[in-house]
Amino acid sequence: MKAEPANALAATAKEIVRQLQQAGFTAYWVGGCVRDFLLGREPGDYDIVTSALPEDVEKLFPRTIPVGKKFGIIVVLQGQEQFQVATFRAEADYRDGRHPEEVVFGDAVADARRRDFTINGLFYDPVTEQLHDWVGGETDLRAKTIRTIGVPEERFAEDHLRLLRAVRLAAQLNFEIEPATMAAIQTLASKIQTISAERIRDELIKLFNPPHAGRGLELLRESKLLQEVLPEIAATVDCEQSPNFHPEGSVFNHLVLMLRQMPPDADPSLPWSVLLHDVAKPVTASKDPVTGSIHFYGHERIGAEMAETILQRLRFPRKQIEDVVHAVRCHMQFKDVPDMRKATLRRLLMRPTFPLEMQLHRLDCLGSHRRLEIYDFLLEKARELETQPEIVPPLLTGKELLALGMPPGPAMGTLLAELREKQLSDELSSREGALEWARERVGEISKNRRPDCR
Numbered sequence: 001m002k003a004e005p006a007n008a009l010a011a012t013a014k015e016i017v018r019q020l021q022q023a024g025f026t027a028y029w030v031g032g033c034v035r036d037f038l039l040g041r042e043p044g045d046y047d048i049v050t051s052a053l054p055e056d057v058e059k060l061f062p063r064t065i066p067v068g069k070k071f072g073i074i075v076v077l078q079g080q081e082q083f084q085v086a087t088f089r090a091e092a093d094y095r096d097g098r099h100p101e102e103v104v105f106g107d108a109v110a111d112a113r114r115r116d117f118t119i120n121g122l123f124y125d126p127v128t129e130q131l132h133d134w135v136g137g138e139t140d141l142r143a144k145t146i147r148t149i150g151v152p153e154e155r156f157a158e159d160h161l162r163l164l165r166a167v168r169l170a171a172q173l174n175f176e177i178e179p180a181t182m183a184a185i186q187t188l189a190s191k192i193q194t195i196s197a198e199r200i201r202d203e204l205i206k207l208f209n210p211p212h213a214g215r216g217l218e219l220l221r222e223s224k225l226l227q228e229v230l231p232e233i234a235a236t237v238d239c240e241q242s243p244n245f246h247p248e249g250s251v252f253n254h255l256v257l258m259l260r261q262m263p264p265d266a267d268p269s270l271p272w273s274v275l276l277h278d279v280a281k282p283v284t285a286s287k288d289p290v291t292g293s294i295h296f297y298g299h300e301r302i303g304a305e306m307a308e309t310i311l312q313r314l315r316f317p318r319k320q321i322e323d324v325v326h327a328v329r330c331h332m333q334f335k336d337v338p339d340m341r342k343a344t345l346r347r348l349l350m351r352p353t354f355p356l357e358m359q360l361h362r363l364d365c366l367g368s369h370r371r372l373e374i375y376d377f378l379l380e381k382a383r384e385l386e387t388q389p390e391i392v393p394p395l396l397t398g399k400e401l402l403a404l405g406m407p408p409g410p411a412m413g414t415l416l417a418e419l420r421e422k423q424l425s426d427e428l429s430s431r432e433g434a435l436e437w438a439r440e441r442v443g444e445i446s447k448n449r450r451p452d453c454r
Helices: 009-022 032-038 054-060 107-112 137-143 152-158 160-173 178-194 197-207 213-222 253-258 271-274 297-314 318-339 342-350 355-367 372-387 397-401 409-424 431-447
Strands: 027-030 047-050 064-068 074-077 081-087 088-093 098-107 122-125 131-134
Touching: 009 027, 009 047, 009 054, 009 074, 009 081, 009 137, 027 032, 032 122, 032 137, 047 372, 054 064, 054 074, 054 081, 064 197, 064 431, 088 107, 088 178, 107 122, 107 372, 122 137, 131 137, 137 397, 152 178, 160 213, 178 342, 197 213, 197 397, 213 253, 253 271, 253 342, 253 355, 271 297, 271 318, 318 355, 318 372, 342 409, 397 409, 409 431
Parallel strands: 047 081
Antiparallel strands: 027 047, 027 122, 064 074, 074 081, 088 098, 122 131
């Protein structure tokens, strides 16, 4: 393979390898950056392996961080960028499904053979432009195959997150998982429970990115990992829906279709809004004994509660949880848009989560009946709203009501809410008109108030 680094990050990574080699050490790029480089994809970062010991790396580069020095890992700082530089090693005796009990420094071949998948075990020298393949990775890369290095059960026992990573890589790269590797994942699927929620979350976020999110969900089910990491979604596999509303069949099929059609620049909360918007259908399903129609009464309300529990379990940020939960709770409101009062519709359009909710509604339609009349209507209304002056201040405040003789208390709040509703409905558009209306209402309220008999 002959290629030159295409960007500044690659050029810096090449220079680090050159400096190590000039100091008398062997050094290569390794892992995902080599895989992506060979596939013509731009690597997001570059990992480097070398025969230099951690102490040698620290001496050679002035700015370093000893992030994993006992494991042979030093971070080299170059400008604003960080590069992980690791000493060749051969690990053994994993007892907790993640950390090796001991680290033995070795040579490049031993280092390659301890890695997870063949396509991640390729070494590349950017100085001489030579590829080194001691594990059959180049063949699997050409065949678009995910295969463990050595015995699958042994590789997965070393780090149980590799079970989920295999599925994520297969979806991300549009590769197939070779049969022995897939069989081992299915057998060992329950071991993913030993991994922290944060690590599982991070893999799932990558798995459910467009454009491979739909296949990611299918592979998660096929690998038997879905039941382990998202059992609530696994329950949708056998949850049938009324064909007149959902010709696609089960809720699971609906989710896959929605995920397949996410835009490439999707809001990070959109995949999770899709996954969780119907999460309560399995627990709310009922069938009409006369018509045979299937109903899911209250699934949006119960689904919002379930979504919050699931996202908290996976340690998502609070703000993202709130956005997704709101989208789940409100997704059924969109069917009522044609009959909404102007004020109600405007409040929907002005919600901070409206863009997310709109994308969810669009996918909900595309994943079932494919009718987008309401989506198109809302797009038009949103455009109209953008051309109108933004209604920031209310026409009147409590101060004006006090001046009109309205005593403070709950009745004032009710009156202000009523006034705001009329403002948003365009029934009141000027301060003068609002004052006249409020003066009449305050007079009515004062007339109907009972005298204080204390």
